[in-house]
Amino acid sequence: AQSVTQLDSHVSVSEGTPVLLRCNYSSSYSPSLFWYVQHPNKGLQLLLKYTSAATLVKGINGFEAEFKKSETSFHLTKPSAHMSDAAEYFCVVSDAGTASKLTFGTGTRLQVTL
Amino acid sequence: AGVTQSPTHLIKTRGQQVTLSCSPISGHRSVSWYQQTPGQGLQFLFEYFSETQRNKGNFPGRFSGRQFSNSRSEMNVSTLELGDSALYLCASSLHRLNEQFFGPGTRLTVL
Numbered sequence: 001a002q003s004v005t006q007l008d009s010h011v012s013v014s015e016g017t018p019v020l021l022r023c024n025y026s027s028s029y030s031p032s033l034f035w036y037v038q039h040p041n042k043g044l045q046l047l048l049k050y051t052s053a054a055t056l057v058k059g060i061n062g063f064e065a066e067f068k069k070s071e072t073s074f075h076l077t078k079p080s081a082h083m084s085d086a087a088e089y090f091c092v093v094s095d096a097g098t099a100s101k102l103t104f105g106t107g108t109r110l111q112v113t114l
Numbered sequence: 115a116g117v118t119q120s121p122t123h124l125i126k127t128r129g130q131q132v133t134l135s136c137s138p139i140s141g142h143r144s145v146s147w148y149q150q151t152p153g154q155g156l157q158f159l160f161e162y163f164s165e166t167q168r169n170k171g172n173f174p175g176r177f178s179g180r181q182f183s184n185s186r187s188e189m190n191v192s193t194l195e196l197g198d199s200a201l202y203l204c205a206s207s208l209h210r211l212n213e214q215f216f217g218p219g220t221r222l223t224v225l
Contacts, residue, residue, distance in 0.1 A: 036216075042218065043117075043203065043217055044205075044216040045216070046215070049213050097210075098168065099207060099210065099211050099214065100144045100161040100168070100207055100210045101146065101168075101169045101171075104155060105155075107155065107156075
């Protein structure tokens, strides 16, 4: 079975500094991986997805992630944090043959301070 | 318009049953349901495509769902328990291989 592990439950950065949210995956096949963001009292929004094309994936709002098969990692990065980035971030893997059955990581809460 | 869910909030008592509704983005044929709780996080409930359940998560039989010919979906929880209190999220996608778009959720409180 596939799974994802988010290595940090909470990350705090200063505004303007880089963001790194770490995710490792486990899958018996070539996975489809996603990052979703959830702002307080709002639904989940797709940031980016990896589906075996380019290993460096660019998403919305300046976020990007790199798929590293040798390290089974899919870390999310952003060069410069903004206050509006404060939210819960989920690393997600989909089941084989469908992107409609998602397995979520436990989430990383990103705090951005002045 | 995005994925819409109704109602937004719901309060029920133990033993009752509840039906939640989800309207997917126009043209989307795949609908999935997820439960979000502080303790268990986000967990997959079911996936529907073309009115057929394609996948089911590890939930008891009290949780059921269906999809209509217009792709709208409902989920039902019978004999509610306190532990069913959660945010229930619906997601739709164009097809089973496309990324999902989530609705705002229905907040269910069981007293």
